[in-house]
Amino acid sequence: MERRDRGEAVPLLRDGRRGRTARGVDLRGHRRPATFEKAGRGGRSRRSARVTTSEARASRAGACRLISFRAAVAREASITSSSSRRPPEAISVAVPRIDRIHDLLAAISLDEFDPASDLLPIDHDDRFAALEETINLFARQLDATVREHRETIRQLEASRGALAEQLATVERQRAAIRELSTPVVELWDDILALPVIGLLDAARADEMTSELLERIVTSRARCVIIDVTGVELIDTSTAGHFLRLIAATRLVGALCVITGIRPKIAQTMSQLGIDLSGARTLATLKEGLQACFAHLGRGAAPVRANGPGGALR
């Protein structure tokens, strides 16, 4: 712009000769003779070239305006370069102005930038002031972007924290459910009972086995009643879990009694060829408890108004 103001560069359309562009079309799309000059680097070498007739024809179709424009830009650059042989405009800048820019950029790099105090004062009216304004714009924009990113990160971290809390709650609930699903109860002295309700998968069977064995050891129980009254369905896989549970119980020296096998379950087990001969099987929990008393040599359970034995009356 300034170059034009000084009249150093002639716009392509002001001069007929210079206005000629590649492919014979000027910026307005007017046809020109199919001859153009191509400026070499720095405008020092110029050569002429003649465009072939077919190319000239193609250009006449007006389809090459983009190419023409590029050539125009190249010529413009050539003119600029030619004029650059003159000494460039120089301005003097006081060192403190440079130091302020240095400090501003350092503040940005060190993440210490504060728009209230670090922006450059625009108190000159020269070319360097334009640069200072641009730097201020850059600094403000960067600061705004950084703030937005920080806010986004803060929100993401808050979301992540909330999610982690939810996951922790779910995990606590899951643990509580696991604990409730393997209720090993001390039915009587030396006698534990494990009522099984619902489906028995591998994970639950492992938890049951682990919990039951631990309780047998800690309470020194000698008998275990596994009550399957609440089990409505059994397959080979479920039966396998039971067999392993029974085997593990016996390994720690406890008598294992299975109670509450429904007729339908018994029939299925029979069909599947599942053999529970390793454990004593009885119809009801009451019978299981009596079997345990017999094993312990205690005869019948004492009658209690309240307490564990009361439920059996």
Added chain:
Amino acid sequence: MTRYVPFVEGVTVSGTTVTIIAEAVQTFSVLRQWLLETLGVAAVDPERWYPQADILRTYDKVESLLGGRGLARLGKLVPAKAILPPGIHDAHSVLALLDATYHLNHRLDGVGMFDPATGAMLEGIGHYHYQGQAGARTAVMICDNPYPCRFDMGLFEGFVARFESTVTVTHAPEGCRAHGDPRCTYQASW
């Protein structure tokens, strides 16, 4: 641009100190790489001693890239990572013992510049002179060492900040090493 050069030849800096400097510029990977390349090592060895001239060149680089603000930041970060010797329990003691600690971490021709047993101190790297009064919430520090002015300002701020929540360090108007004067005078308040 100020050039930071040793007062005498043959001065080396402890690897412990250089490690702290390397950690302080860790967030600026370019500077850290510059430090390592200047030292000619892949990593700083706390057991080794490094030429003071190389360390000062690093400060020079920090100043050329990040200006006085960068040096002050570096100075402030160093105390946060420094392990203080026994006997330092407040802002006064940390500033009072700074000169001894400074000499303890430098060697001249392979000889330690401070002997804690005798209190003997070799000359050649300048000093951190402390002027303070116990109980006062201010102290004057006079520096005539080859390290950058703004670095030392940050250093005082960082050391006092280990014991006090608010610290202000101001440079007295009389003379500044950055302008070729032999010493800088600071007032630290907290």
